[in-house]
Amino acid sequence: MTSDRKKPGLTFWATVVVVVVLVGYPLSFGPACWVNHATGIGTSTIPIVYRPIVRLAGRQWNYPKFYRTRWNSIIVWYARLGIRGDDWPAGGYDYFGWAIFRGDTTW
Numbered sequence: 001m002t003s004d005r006k007k008p009g010l011t012f013w014a015t016v017v018v019v020v021v022l023v024g025y026p027l028s029f030g031p032a033c034w035v036n037h038a039t040g041i042g043t044s045t046i047p048i049v050y051r052p053i054v055r056l057a058g059r060q061w062n063y064p065k066f067y068r069t070r071w072n073s074i075i076v077w078y079a080r081l082g083i084r085g086d087d088w089p090a091g092g093y094d095y096f097g098w099a100i101f102r103g104d105t106t107w
Contacts, residue, residue: 034082046096
């Protein structure tokens with residue numbers, strides 16, 4: 001019995017890399033926020049590395065109004081998933097941090 005199966009080629013591995021990046025990049029945003037909340041690490045890095053996600057979050061992070069999308073509440077929910085208390089993501093183009101927010105939490 002001989003095996004006629006080929007080893008995975010370049011196309012297969014390129015597809016694997018693209019899928020991992022497209023799924024892993026957005027999923028890594030939440031843990032980056034949680035680490036930042038716990039340690040303060042990444043305050044200036046998160047807005048750069050995760051710029052597309054931060055822009056989708058829109059007005060929470062002082063971006064212009066035209067960046068407001070339906071993804072706002074989902075992104076903020078995911079950023080706060082591992083956070084206890086009244087801390088909410090805050091920041092802008094070059095800063096990411098946490099603010100204590102009490103009041104209306106509808107964005």
